[in-house]
Amino acid sequence: MRTLYHPSLNEMNLSTVLYALSDQIRLDIVKSLDENGEESCSAMEIPIPNSTLSHHYKVLRESGVTRTRLEGTQRLISLRYDDLNSRFPGVLPAVLQGLKNKKSPKSNA
Amino acid sequence: MRTLYHPSLNEMNLSTVLYALSDQIRLDIVKSLDENGEESCSAMEIPIPNSTLSHHYKVLRESGVTRTRLEGTQRLISLRYDDLNSRFPGVLPAVLQGLKNKKSPKSNA
Numbered sequence: 001m002r003t004l005y006h007p008s009l010n011e012m013n014l015s016t017v018l019y020a021l022s023d024q025i026r027l028d029i030v031k032s033l034d035e036n037g038e039e040s041c042s043a044m045e046i047p048i049p050n051s052t053l054s055h056h057y058k059v060l061r062e063s064g065v066t067r068t069r070l071e072g073t074q075r076l077i078s079l080r081y082d083d084l085n086s087r088f089p090g091v092l093p094a095v096l097q098g099l100k101n102k103k104s105p106k107s108n109a
Numbered sequence: 110m111r112t113l114y115h116p117s118l119n120e121m122n123l124s125t126v127l128y129a130l131s132d133q134i135r136l137d138i139v140k141s142l143d144e145n146g147e148e149s150c151s152a153m154e155i156p157i158p159n160s161t162l163s164h165h166y167k168v169l170r171e172s173g174v175t176r177t178r179l180e181g182t183q184r185l186i187s188l189r190y191d192d193l194n195s196r197f198p199g200v201l202p203a204v205l206q207g208l209k210n211k212k213s214p215k216s217n218a
Contacts, residue, residue: 014207019131024124088210090203098123098197 004061004068006080012064012087020063021095026056030065030079031099038069038078065092113170113177115189121173121196129172130204135165139174139188140208147178147187174201 020026025048032044046053057077060066064084069076084092129135134157141153155162166186169175173193178185193201 014204015131015133015136018127018204022124022128022131027124088203088207090199091207094197094199094203095123095127098200101197 004070006061006067007064009064009083009087012084014088014091016063017065017084017088017091020059020065023056023059025052026060026065027095027099029056029060029077031096033066033077033079034081034096038076041075041077044077113179115170115176116173118173118192118196121193123197123200125172126174126193126197126200129168129174132165132168134161135169135174136204136208138165138169138186140205142175142186142188143190143205147185150184150186153186 021030025046028046029044032046033039041053041057044053057066057068057075061068061077064080064087067078067080069078079092081092130139134155137155138153141155142148150162150166153162166175166177166184170177170186173189173196176187176189178187188201190201
């Protein structure tokens, strides 16, 4: 069976994790996984070509942000929330909060 | 006098800020500014060519992570800690903490 690479906690690198989170499509994927839990690649409604989407899933997985589980012909993806939060405490929660507060209040302009 | 672009709070974008923080050299600059406060470009001891360094300063400034102040022939750079923390609460503190904990404990391997 094919094995997909996932970094251990020690292999996770802060700049690599931040790079994985620095793209709006990848942030949309992370937000969806946070809200819905484990999802199959095909279930996520992200309107971009499959090949581009596969690239984004790979960047997320290889940085340690997500885990991909093969089940039959399906790829099931989940956030490695606890792993990331143990390795870089507070980074993922703050980013997820930032996604919720995406629209800045006009009063703070 | 030449004016350097700095985004307002409303113009700051999460993925752009995370991209600015996703490079090891830029993280080294951010760490140095956090530890030493405002610094002149020339005082920071980062062993890369000036042209490359200028590019990194620009990425940091245009994302909203740093402020550049011109004083005579000097460029003085500081972290926009409060601005960033008001726009994306917790992101910069968590990243700075992650830089301090860079070496992961062996016991967590």
